[in-house]
Amino acid sequence: MDSTPRRADAAGNRERIIEAARAVIANADEVKLNAIAKQAGVGQGTLYRHFPTREALLAEVYREDVDQLVAAAPALLAEHEPLTALARWFDRVVEYAQVKREVFAAVEAGVWQDLSAHSLGPIGAALTALLDAGKAEGAIRSDVDARDVILLIGYLTRLEQDEWDARARHLLHIVLDGLRRPQE
Numbered sequence: 344m345d346s347t348p349r350r351a352d353a354a355g356n357r358e359r360i361i362e363a364a365r366a367v368i369a370n371a372d373e374v375k376l377n378a379i380a381k382q383a384g385v386g387q388g389t390l391y392r393h394f395p396t397r398e399a400l401l402a403e404v405y406r407e408d409v410d411q412l413v414a415a416a417p418a419l420l421a422e423h424e425p426l427t428a429l430a431r432w433f434d435r436v437v438e439y440a441q442v443k444r445e446v447f448a449a450v451e452a453g454v455w456q457d458l459s460a461h462s463l464g465p466i467g468a469a470l471t472a473l474l475d476a477g478k479a480e481g482a483i484r485s486d487v488d489a490r491d492v493i494l495l496i497g498y499l500t501r502l503e504q505d506e507w508d509a510r511a512r513h514l515l516h517i518v519l520d521g522l523r524r525p526q527e
Contacts, residue, residue: 496515
């Protein structure tokens with residue numbers, strides 16, 4: 344990730360490119376850079392100055408989504424009871440997993456390894472915070488950990504696009520029901 348300070352217009356272009364890429368990834372059968380540039384309202388030269396390869400752009404979309412997903416956990420815990428916070432975090436996982444599925448399908452194995460390293464640790468930590476809060480409140484089973492949940496929700500990357508809307512959130516609700524502490 345590039346941490347070089349940017350001019351305001353360049354930073355705005357970069358953000359518009361990332362948002363356009365996210366929209367194209369979620370809604371198109373094929374990720375084409377010219378379509379992303381057009382949707383972002385920039386020329387192809389501007390796109391390539393920020394992201395010299397398709398993989399670099401897709402990787403940045405993915406990184407930003409991971410960062411947003413991780414940041415959501417403490418914010419949700421501050422606003423909601425732990426089980427509700429986890430359910431709302433799962434809603435965000437649906438969006439994240441849709442982008443992840445498309446990004447991983449579009450990039451090389453070497454980039455995939457870098458992206459996995461970027462996401463698994465922080466997402467595991469965010470999920471652990473959500474689970475621990477739920478356990479402390481007595482709403483979440485005591486015998487689950489972040490790795491269990493990551494393995495369970497990994498199926499999202501296997502859903503076909505045509506079944507996404509019907510199944511993604513429904514299946515996460517089933518996982519959430521399984522995480523609830525049984526009533527005694």
